[in-house]
Amino acid sequence: MTTPTGPTGPNPEQGLSVPGYIRDHEVHPPLDYSGYRSTALRHPKRPLTLLPHMLTEITSPVLGHDRLGELDNDLTRQHDEEPQGQRIIVHGQVRDSDGRPVPHTLVEIWQANAGGRYRHVSDNWPCPLDPNFTGVGRTMTDTEGRYRFTTIQPGAYPWKNHDNAWRPAHIHFSLFGRAFTQRLVTQMYFPGDPLFFQDPMWNSIPDPKARERLVARFDYANTAPEWALAYEWDIVLRGRESTPFEAEGDDDDE
């Protein structure tokens, strides 16, 4: 069944087996979570069909630096003047669960301003918009999988999910990895936030240890003196299953 690939590539008529990515469903929140009301009409009720990983699933867009503007990774310099709020540096490393860095992958973020309001037509939270803050950033990881943003500390904000509901301060993150299967959208939180206990998005993650992986670490060593506080947040994407090529005595696919 396994067709090893030689330097000339496989014969499409013969077929091709490729190493897939480790499934990690138990880490993620369920699609149906009653504490987060909006899931009620937005989760499939029928069982998912298992999709073996093939070429479409183990590849993904190779997005280049041409997607990035010069100031996309510094949300404090995208306007004529400085945004309100505490400047922070957010940095970390993107790895897979085999421990390998994920280099040259696009990292996108979006967030509320210091008062907890998004620059979005639907956000009616009566906190002023900041004319100098859009709340959108992009960068690529370097050869070691490292990323770095300069931004401002986002505020908490109320929402209508339940009585007296407040979202803990967070930054939305979007990552591609190097495979369709590695695509991840998540949120980074801040240490010691007193709002976690009542937040359904936080609580939807079944394993408390997995929740903690969404919390950045305050990083005194990387603060910028008289300028910015710093947080370090590493992100771990799915790792590879062992390659079927190895059994054939082939070289590693790296």
Added chain:
Amino acid sequence: MTSETTPSQTVGPYLHIGLPWPDGPFAVAKGSPDGFWIRGVLYDGAGAVVPDGLIETWQADPDGRFDHPDDPRGAVDRPGFRAFGRCQTDGDGAFGIFTLKPGPVPGPRGPQAPHIDVSVFARGMLHRVVTRIYFPEEHAANAVDPVLTSVADPRAREALVARPAEDGYRFDIHLQGDDETAFFDI
């Protein structure tokens, strides 16, 4: 060793400030001669449109190849072809991706039918869901495609095949309900 991955969280209601790109819907450059639109609407379980969603597509090129280091055959140089499409849903839940038709992609036991992988993100979804788009003119290939034929419900299977439309194809996505789209565990 899956215990260390970072959990998914919802894109939330304000994804449209951060994720869409101006050229996002163009998996191939605007005006490409063989380009066509795949248009659809994203629906929730009550049949209401989902205006705060995002659709992403990923596919092979017309030769069935991927511009990616893990495709051992290498890519065919095709300027303007990105293979990746990204479109936010509008106030009517509608999305559209302008692309080229993918070629057959090698599978474990011979070629797979031409297909496009799709991710769906939205407020109210703690994790994305994934489906595939197939093509109506590919009767023979669809009939033996290992993924399409693994969808047990014939009606759901049929719904993964796009319908012909004036400027390309039509592919609606139902997150829940009688017409619930077949989603895949990847």
